Amino acid sequence: MPAVFFFLIDVSMNAVQTGATAGACSVISRVIADFPEGPQTMVGIASFDSSIHFYNLKRALQQPLMFIVPDVQDVYTPLQTDVIVQLFECRQHPDLLLESIPTMF
Template sequence: SVYVFVMDVSAGAVSSGMLNCAVATIKECLDELPGVAGGRTQVGFLAFDSAVHFFNLKSSLSQPQMLTVPDLAELFLPLPDDLLVNLTDCRHVVDALLDALPTMFASTRKLDCALGPALVAANRIQSHIGGKMVVFLSNLPSVGEARLKHRENPRALGSDKEHVMLNPSEEWYKTKAIEFSRFQICVDLFLFSSQYTDVATLSCLPKYTAGTLQYYPAFHASR
């Protein structure tokens, strides 16, 4: 089994407690992933805010190495061979990463959210093998390709324009999801927004890859 976790680490994700919750849950579930008992499970991790952050999880390391690519227009994979690793062989590095992630971004002030480039990067990591892409998102994608605009309009409710808000505003997500499905990649999407979230558009990712959508409106971990 292959799992690539794509995590929002912007200020909104940190302040709401989403990052802490996601990391703790992933760590708790690692031993339950299919294939772990046979030593066949592979995992990778990506983080994103205004840039995309990759993590070298090579088994010879004692601590994970973070590699940041700030240029969203010229995105590339640093160390492509060490971004997707065998969970059993590299468990100590994976655990170290999950322990460090919350503090690594604890003081961030970056509000931007580069979901589109992060999805492209995740696809490049696992397209040769397929598997599950698990995405945690706390903000409306705001930079890079596939950024979305706030389009909530209370005045349209109950009018003949309401249907517009219920349809995707951007074809990119459907197109990319169909591309993922060709590579046998399934997207599970977890939305934790405290503000407007374009669920109609973002839901194309799980819809066209046979994944699942979990939506937690107005999420805050302290509640």
């Protein structure tokens, strides 16, 4: 079975202003850097405030794409695939995303 790691990051105004968002992104980036480079390691990232933001980490994209789910009472995944991806195929996308999240919100 693959090892699946899904990270959820608080990007509310309070979290961004206190540095919690930047700190979480930094720690997650370091943790992902230590993951083994095999097809059995899968990773996904989402962020939340008053809505949930899923990110398409597909390797073929220039950069990760954000999909917003505004209804937090009835959460659904806007993509059937590419929300959780094999890390060895797209190692640069999680790093790029984690660097940009603190400044996006």
